[in-house]
Amino acid sequence: MCACRCGIRVHLRNGEVRYIEGNPEHPLNKGILCAKGGSGIMKQYSPARLTKPLRRKPGTERGANEFEEISWDETFAILEKRLSHLRATDPKKFALFTGRDQMQALTGLFARQFGTPNYAAHGGFCSVNMAAGMIYTIGGSFWEFGGPDLERAKVFFMIGTAEDHHSNPLKSAISEFKRNGGRFVAINPIRTGYAAIADEWVPIKPGTDGAFLLAVIHEIIALGLYDREFLTRYTNSGQLVNQDLTSADYGMMMRNPDGDVINPLRPHNFYWWDRLSNQPVATHSEGADPALFGSFTMPDGTPVKPAFQLLKERVYECTPEWAEGITGIPAATIRRLAHEMGVTARDQKIELPIHWTDCWGKEHESVTGSPVAFHSMRGLAAHSNGFHSIRALAILMSLLGTIDRPGGFRHKAPYPRAVPPNARPPKGPEAVKPDTPLGGAPLGWPESPDDLFVDEHGEPVRLDKGFSWEHPLSAHGLMHNAITNAWRGDPYPIDTLLLFMANMAWNSSMNTAEVRKMLTDKGDNGEYKIPFIVVCDAFQSETTAFADLILPDTTYLERHDCMSMLDRPISEYDGPVDSVRIPVVPPKGECKPFQEVLIELAGRLKFPAFTNADGTRKFSSYPDFIVNYETAPGSGIGFLTGWRGKDGKKSMRGEPNPNQWEMYAKNNCVHQHHLHPSHQYMRNWNKGYMEWAQQAGLRRDNDPITIHIYSEFLQSFRLAAQGKRPGKQPPDYLRSRVNTYFDPLPLWYPPLEEEHSDLKQFPLNALTQRPMAMYHSWDSQNAWLRQIHTYNYLYVNTLTAQQAGIADGGWMWIESPWGKVRCMCRHSEAVEPGTVWTWNAIGKSAGAWNLTAEANESQQGFLLNHLITEELPSAIAGRRHSNSDPITGQAAWYDVRVRIYPAAPDEAQQSSPQFEPMHPIPSMPEARGWRAFFAGKGENK
Amino acid sequence: MTQLALVIDLNVCVGCHSCVTNCKQWNTSGAAGPLVDENPYDKDPTGTFFNRVQTFEVGSYPQTETMHFPKSCLHCEDPPCVPVCPTGASYKRKEDGIVLVDYDKCIGCKYCSWACPYGVREFDEERKVMTKCTLCVDRIYNEKLPEAERKPSCVIACPTGARIFGDVHDPESTASKAISERGGYPLMPECGTRPANHYLPRHKTSMPIRSEQLYRSDNPLKVDSIEPIPMPPAHEDFTT
Amino acid sequence: MRPAFSVIFLTTLIGAAQGLFLVLYATELAHAEVAASFYIIGSAVILLLSGLGLLASFFHLGHPERAWRAAAMWRTSWLSREVIALPAFMAGVFGYACAHWNGSAATAAIGGVTTVLAITLFVCTGMVYAAIKVLKEWASPLTIVNFMLIGCASGATLASAYAVFTAPELTAIYARAAMALTFAALVGRSAALLRNARLKPATTMQSAIGVRHPRIVQRSQGAMGGSFNTREFFHGKSEAFIRSIKPAFLVLAFFAPLLLLFIGISTPTLLLIAFLLQYIGLLAERWFFFAEANHPQNLYYQTIG
Ligand SMILES: Nc1nc2c(c(=O)[nH]1)N[C@H]1C(S)=C(S)[C@@H](COP(=O)(O)OP(=O)(O)OC[C@H]3O[C@@H](n4cnc5c(=O)[nH]c(N)nc54)[C@H](O)[C@@H]3O)O[C@H]1N2
Ligand SMILES: Nc1nc2c(c(=O)[nH]1)N[C@H]1C(S)=C(S)[C@@H](COP(=O)(O)OP(=O)(O)OC[C@H]3O[C@@H](n4cnc5c(=O)[nH]c(N)nc54)[C@H](O)[C@@H]3O)O[C@H]1N2
Ligand code: SF4
């Protein structure tokens, strides 16, 4: 099922699915279900199911959608031959990219064992800004890693969220929150879904939240509405920053050679300026209190300032009036909202009688918190200025003292993690060697320029240019550039592209029409520029047409799955939770779980982690792998944390338990570990928690996780760009870019696209939103859901539409500098006048998903992605940059600028562009003219 | 006398359509099913659903309210759809007030749907009978289900708990209490149908802040020897 | 409402049949000197028309084989009553014809009973529509009056055409009666049109969703490919089409027949054309009768989105 991973109970009648209901005993959804979850039957029995391995018919062109059935034996033989050759020669030439799956722990391990760095999942085009922006600040983030404590909050600010990953729990939490009298403010250019039930809707111009947040921070600091105690003890606000412009350490934290390093891998020997004794002291010195403001001189003469002073200087000019001009939100509203946050945080403190000890040994009788909660997702993330906006948000939340405290933000295991987490990407071309696994995971968290994955010229080693100077902190890779780069051979050509659970020829690519051409483009030698494409999907997506080999996957009702603590588990605030899926119906036709395919291939390719000493295969199947795999021999840490140990009595860590699956099955498929109450809060600095987490294998170290109001990590990149720092240097053409964006303090700049679009010509922003009743592109095959969203309109503010002369319901064009689309218009009062929007991924390519070529999805529906470019022209001739955040490589979906105008009356009443209709391929079930589902009659094939 | 009904809380409904598909899911394989879908994979798909969620915009930008509005049969206390039915297929149960259609009696004349002002009856084109929300009679009395699950499918699935099920004649029921405490209202009261289902209106929580709340003697700026800026107006004069 | 052709045929055909019967019976009561065959063939025509109407009505049903069940709820349902009244009327007409065949003296008595049945059927048919309170366009005594007047007018026009072949001496008087009835029907129908044009809907968007605000616009009706509710209650034609139907049916059903009836007094062949035109006009009239009725449920089905 989807990213939210609710617990379900499936009832069968005569072997057919009768009813899927929410499992009331599941900690996540507690019995509730969404529209998609309730339509699972129509997915299971969809005529778009792929049921046999298929090979592109010899002699036919790629994209022509001509396939022939082959056996799994042949399939594996083809793959083994091709992949073992690549592995033995140049493992980089194999690229594995996966979409919205839940098995990155396994796919990542596969890539690592293969030895290719060219692996990423959807994170880079999804919300890596959210992850990186917050994790580089507070060591945790929204998304699956943390969330708002709506049970105790009094005010709740939701910024740029339409549906969220945690959608069902969020829905129930918001409604409970409202019922308890909480005040809910939605900051969003559009008022739908959640924003619909907000007590106040604050429309904002897209891409300007950073300005809004900086103005709020300005106001909070100006009025002294920040939580000083929290800032001084738990953040780096009081730490002294080198202000010597001539120093190679300018802008870095001052290091106290006599201070307590705590963790040699990540020294904590910083200085405070003790305002009581008026001298520098080691941080957290007994009896000292750091100055937050001012400018001081160290005994050695180095000028220094507390980080907080620098923040104050940064936001000095960021007045509400300044932000009004950028965001369109009246200054008075910005002030009022800042006051609501600040006053509530200050006056409505929550105090829980929970005894805990902090990392510096100080005992606390209670846990306090401020009931001001925030939540944010892609509205902030999917902009090229999102990293800094999100840092600003995390800093605001910290100013209010709401991090891992009741009523504010709460972490979910395995978070909090170090700032940044310990995993580092490979460091250079030498990390990729034939027939050898990578030394570490392909993805990680650079801490300084030396962690970048670049060659001696500072050029990228990864296909997607992740961890290069173009996007240094691209912790989730840049899947959205993989195809374009592979096609252009920049940085190098590849051989085999394996796509799993991602519709890359449609909604998960930008510039879709062109990307489709790249998939079929041939070089001068007559060979495809991307020589071999393998697609693993459960359904006939737009992408399957471009495959040379199709691997038919099972559905979520047909396979074992696990939401592992090594990936993104379903943890709750009060402790780690992981979960599994257990098949309820047999695989349809010859469908095979992708996990089984990987385990089989790993065995055939003799990956060390999958092979016994005698060269035999280590794991017989995926369930076997899950039970027996350990991250290191004897580590006791595997994919699942529940019922470990021989007898299943251990939690989190322990020897493999052969009956682990049965134990999960008996326990609602979930393992939940409730932390001791004294370990549930303040986890960044909670000694007891840290020790427990280290012992449980969630953390490597047990040092405190200081909140980075000021980020010296970012500064280290800037110093490199300025040539002040030894070690890796950016290529010259990127120096000024790195210098600009690697600001240690949050800043707002206009989305990068604005540099390339004439704002007068393209005055509007175009957005998409998730419809609650559709999951990306793949629910249009669902006979029930497609009746709710059969096609999509472009929603335009009534006045904006009238000014453009476009009638409600009329045909129109929407055009960006990169492309244009014909669609239908709906007037709306619930959208900011400078924004137009549509539901995400409703439009389909004709004939895909086994819909007829006349189906509304392709004839009236449209895909906004055609308007969004995957690359922006760069200032340097011939170079192009990904259309992404310059720090994290987050795809800037929501930056695109457009204009709109009516379609001519004599134009076809059909959406444009159109593509050659796809036709059903072998082995797909037949789509009938009507359907009356009744379980158990054996009619539902 | 018992009158079972749904009370729909518009204050929390986010328009997720969960109630729509979960209703269909339960009912299509249940006593009310199968509920047909025509053109399921073709142009203009259409099918039988007992419950739909609609969206309305109230007011003009920026004072816009977006209302999500779920609607199924309201199980009227004076249901005009019942007396007009020539066959008696449409009936209102005495024991619990549920309005039902007996598919074996229905001749498919659609007359009842004309009489209903709410547009909640749906003619099933495959079975050629009139259908509508059954209030999940085959769940709510189902002894095979655990007590807690003897509720309509839509109610159980609804992520926001916006659907309250109960006896609106029993003043002690959660449903009745919600109606009386939260100003629950019927739709189209002028039609005289006395709907049993009620809707709870939007409710706004605001947070007025008095300017004196912005000043406090324990202002942390003072710790750092800075005076908070005077308010209003906000001068940007807070540097040292 | 979406005009259903089965119902349009049903109501227009049986209306003409009932009207024709009333004219025949009135002829008998007036002691006109006509052959029994005049009544017998006339009754056959009536039975034919009502039979066709009945047949048409079956096409309206999802389960025609269960139609018999429709008689069950005569205590509450006007539709049920109509379902009883129509066969009863037909039986009456049949009896009436038989009595004439047999030369029985009971013709007057049977005709009297059948007259009551015919009027009952008019009331039932009218009430089927007038009883739907939420459809303000229909919920008026005018609906019953007009069903009656229009039925009688078309019956009389038909009678005049029938008489051309069977009892030419009656054509003139029939034509005059038809003119009078057509004129009355025109008045009645115009009154209904005027009334409906001035109707203020009691049900508004505000009461439909229970929000008091002058500006409420639907943005999505919840199903984009349509549903029963978007098909059954909308005529699916443009406003312009609707506007053109009104004068068309007024001319065809009323003005043209009036003129032809008038000329037909001297040129009887035109009477047949008069009936045909009037019948076609009445089909349009009945189509409009449905299309004009704006069901309050439509408030919920305004925007696809
Ligand atoms: N039903 C359903 N649920 C899903 C998914 C799905 O496809 N369907 N997808 C899953 C996935 S992969 C993801 S990533 C999550 C995403 O979950 P969300 O982040 O909630 O998803 P989006 O639809 O991208 O919503 C972005 C919101 O941000 C707003 N927005 C855009 N730009 C700005 C801006 O500049 N400022 C502000 N303040 N707001 C802005 C948009 O109007 C929109 O409301 O949802 C997950 N859950
Ligand atoms: N314009 C615009 N574009 C966007 C976004 C946006 O907001 N606006 N959002 C972006 C984001 S955040 C995301 S995450 C991406 C999502 O983009 P994708 O990851 O491409 O998401 P889906 O469309 O869900 O495609 C998933 C594919 O997995 C297949 N699938 C489903 N179930 C299974 C299964 O069990 N096994 C296998 N093997 N395959 C399966 C589906 O058939 C489908 O082909 O879209 C991105 N694209
Ligand atoms: S589709 Fe996703 S949100 Fe919906 S019930 Fe399933 S797991 Fe939960």
Ligand code: SF4
């Ligand atoms: S399930 Fe609940 S929240 Fe969702 S649309 Fe239905 S009533 Fe509203």
Ligand code: SF4
């Ligand atoms: S809502 Fe309509 S169908 Fe339901 S009882 Fe009332 S009148 Fe009858």
Ligand code: SF4
């Ligand atoms: S359609 Fe069925 S339930 Fe409705 S009035 Fe006719 S017979 Fe009764």
Ligand code: SF4
């Ligand atoms: S009560 Fe049952 S039948 Fe009625 S809308 Fe809810 S789920 Fe559907």
Ligand SMILES: [Mo]
């Ligand atoms: Mo995503």
